Amino acid sequence: xxxxxxxxxxxxxxxxxxxxxxxxxxxxxxxxxxxxxxxxxxxxxxxxxxxxxxxxxxxxxxxxxxxxxxxxxxxxxxxxxxxxxxxxxxxxxxxxxxxxxxxxxxxxxxxxxxxxxxxxxxxxxxxxxxxxxxxxxxxxxxxxxxxxxxxxxxxxxxxxxxxxxxxxxxxxxxxxxxxxxxxxxxxxxxxxxxxxxxxxxxxxxxxxxxxxxxxxxxxxxxxxxxxxxxxxxxxxxxxxxxxxxx
Amino acid sequence: xxxxxxxxxxxxxxxxxxxxxxxxxxxxxxxxxxxxxxxxxxxxxxxxxxxxxxxxxxxxxxxxxxxxxxxxxxxxxxxxxxxxxxxxxxxxxxxxxxxxxxxxxxxxxxxxxxxxxxxxxxxxxxxxxxxxxxxxxxxxxxxxxxxxxxxxxxxxxxxxxxxxxxxxxxxxxxxxxxxxxxxxxxxxxxxxxxxxxxxxxxxxxxxxxxxxxxxxxxxxxxxxxxxxxxxxxxxxxxxxxxxxxx
Amino acid sequence: xxxxxxxxxxxxxxxxxxxxxxxxxxxxxxxxxxxxxxxxxxxxxxxxxxxxxxxxxxxxxxxxxxxxxxxxxxxxxxxxxxxxxxxxxxxxxxxxxxxxxxxxxxxxxxxxxxxxxxxxxxxxxxxxxxxxxxxxxxxxxxxxxxxxxxxxxxxxxxxxxxxxxxxxxxxxxxxxxxxxxxxxxxxxxxxxxxxxxxxxxxxxxxxxxxxxxxxxxxxxxxxxxxxxxxxxxxxxxxxxxxxxxx
Numbered sequence: 001x002x003x004x005x006x007x008x009x010x011x012x013x014x015x016x017x018x019x020x021x022x023x024x025x026x027x028x029x030x031x032x033x034x035x036x037x038x039x040x041x042x043x044x045x046x047x048x049x050x051x052x053x054x055x056x057x058x059x060x061x062x063x064x065x066x067x068x069x070x071x072x073x074x075x076x077x078x079x080x081x082x083x084x085x086x087x088x089x090x091x092x093x094x095x096x097x098x099x100x101x102x103x104x105x106x107x108x109x110x111x112x113x114x115x116x117x118x119x120x121x122x123x124x125x126x127x128x129x130x131x132x133x134x135x136x137x138x139x140x141x142x143x144x145x146x147x148x149x150x151x152x153x154x155x156x157x158x159x160x161x162x163x164x165x166x167x168x169x170x171x172x173x174x175x176x177x178x179x180x181x182x183x184x185x186x187x188x189x190x191x192x193x194x195x196x197x198x199x200x201x202x203x204x205x206x207x208x209x210x211x212x213x214x215x216x217x218x219x220x221x222x223x224x225x226x227x228x229x230x231x232x233x234x235x236x237x238x239x240x241x242x243x244x245x246x
Numbered sequence: 247x248x249x250x251x252x253x254x255x256x257x258x259x260x261x262x263x264x265x266x267x268x269x270x271x272x273x274x275x276x277x278x279x280x281x282x283x284x285x286x287x288x289x290x291x292x293x294x295x296x297x298x299x300x301x302x303x304x305x306x307x308x309x310x311x312x313x314x315x316x317x318x319x320x321x322x323x324x325x326x327x328x329x330x331x332x333x334x335x336x337x338x339x340x341x342x343x344x345x346x347x348x349x350x351x352x353x354x355x356x357x358x359x360x361x362x363x364x365x366x367x368x369x370x371x372x373x374x375x376x377x378x379x380x381x382x383x384x385x386x387x388x389x390x391x392x393x394x395x396x397x398x399x400x401x402x403x404x405x406x407x408x409x410x411x412x413x414x415x416x417x418x419x420x421x422x423x424x425x426x427x428x429x430x431x432x433x434x435x436x437x438x439x440x441x442x443x444x445x446x447x448x449x450x451x452x453x454x455x456x457x458x459x460x461x462x463x464x465x466x467x468x469x470x471x472x473x474x475x476x477x478x479x480x481x482x483x484x485x486x487x488x489x490x491x492x
Numbered sequence: 493x494x495x496x497x498x499x500x501x502x503x504x505x506x507x508x509x510x511x512x513x514x515x516x517x518x519x520x521x522x523x524x525x526x527x528x529x530x531x532x533x534x535x536x537x538x539x540x541x542x543x544x545x546x547x548x549x550x551x552x553x554x555x556x557x558x559x560x561x562x563x564x565x566x567x568x569x570x571x572x573x574x575x576x577x578x579x580x581x582x583x584x585x586x587x588x589x590x591x592x593x594x595x596x597x598x599x600x601x602x603x604x605x606x607x608x609x610x611x612x613x614x615x616x617x618x619x620x621x622x623x624x625x626x627x628x629x630x631x632x633x634x635x636x637x638x639x640x641x642x643x644x645x646x647x648x649x650x651x652x653x654x655x656x657x658x659x660x661x662x663x664x665x666x667x668x669x670x671x672x673x674x675x676x677x678x679x680x681x682x683x684x685x686x687x688x689x690x691x692x693x694x695x696x697x698x699x700x701x702x703x704x705x706x707x708x709x710x711x712x713x714x715x716x717x718x719x720x721x722x723x724x725x726x727x728x729x730x731x732x733x734x735x736x737x738x
Contacts, residue, residue, distance in 0.1 A: 005497070040271055040289055041289070085595075103595060121369065147706065163395060167659070184417060201692070287515070313535075412661055430679060
């Protein structure tokens, strides 16, 4: 299961049935759960003094695709799945079933809930706080410095079920409240109320999310999206969503 | 021609005079045309059940630069040239002489014509349809979901000779008609008429493309660009352009 | 110090105490200064006829992180530090202590001063001229073609101490004068005066930079940033800044 070309530290702790692809490097401070696959050309547990000796922890049944780089000092729950060329810095803590798309970059010191999905080329600045069931689409950036460069860090907060559409910027310290939708190519400088749509640069209130109609001929509301979109979520979660009075 | 460190499946079909660089992986379901070079650190023919067993097909005289990842199930005509770290998912069909810039990501299920040029860091969403002689510049995203996340897919259509400038987003289902120009940092929410310039967020009509003057001292019109820009196109095509009454 | 899996040309000139990580390729036309580290999976000195035989020169005490690609024909001063997956094309000349963030792409033919910091995923178009102590934040693009595609090249000029915030585009030929700040998600189509803030799409004058207050409770001005932000700069430079009457 370990390709003969891989460079795996004898100090790394690999669970049962872990596979490591060709040309992948596993450094010392690494703990990988059972049944996890690390594809080719990765660098896992990149050493940094900023992690103060803490290891990288990857949960069970995860899949890390090729050319990805994970620093030591971050912790991921079970069933992490990544695209290619993902970068994750130190001291981030994420829940289970996180998906990180190709080229996405998590800068470290972040808190991420369960069942979060980052699409391709997403940039999560340091000290971001992200809830559960959040969707972040390509080329979105979560910032943190209100007057760059400086040492002031005002991380962004993204609550449960929020969707941030393509190429939007969340400015330092904003809070995107539960179930909100940020339209594509927006620049969000103020907090966004729950279950509302904002868009534009600077982003302004457009409507309540329930006013957005599904373009599938049903004329149903497109939000909350968990009423109609279930792909990839486990049955017990989908069943609980169906019982909600939303 | 095959570097000894490369990992090449005996099931892969490599044409004559194909070279494979160091630390590159060629999976089973791959067919590569004659005289093609695959540089170092690539992963070619990444297996996916979504390709239903179809191979990756790369045409003759192609060049794939380092750290690129191609999934099985897509087909490319002759003389494909890529930058570094390109990603191409399954079930895309592209014509000849396609150029894909560094870090660009083609998400799969796309149709792409001949002589198309994607610059660096372009993101082509699933179900995009792109004509011939199209130019797409850095950090442009073609989207497809009108109310993310959902299962509704409304791919973008980009017709022949269109140019999409840097960091623009094409919203789901829009049609950019022949010869149009989308200005930089625009968000395109409506169809764009042929041979017109649109710009802004949301993008609005600016002028006809022929009103844009070349900044080379000639005072000639900058569009149609094929009147003055010929770099890299074969002689017979340039000659045919010169005969057009445009 | 040279990992046995690395592929290092005997023609490359490596200084004393240079280390080369696993699966890295060093081509012929390369000169690397003393005490420099090249991490894993890199391709250094990628050959191109556009460099007219000139080598890639990397100064002393530099660190190039994994999966980076440098073409032959560019020159970097001492203490270059890169993130992962950086791309640098030919014929760029940069001063000392340059930092280039993960996935950033320098397209070649650029001039870059001392102590410049590119954050992640920055795209520096050909013929850009960048001064000293400049900051460029994630997803910023410096363009050069006023009517793409064409052969007209109008590179951008960024003067000393300028900061360009996230996801902004600098349009061809603009000059961003000393100490200016470009707000996030802006599109800059005109020259920006020294020590002013511009923002928006198209970017407009907002205020003088000295009007921006530090959000650290001090009520001090956030600009010039060198009054309060010193992380990573050498002591002699910080001392000289402290003596300035700014």
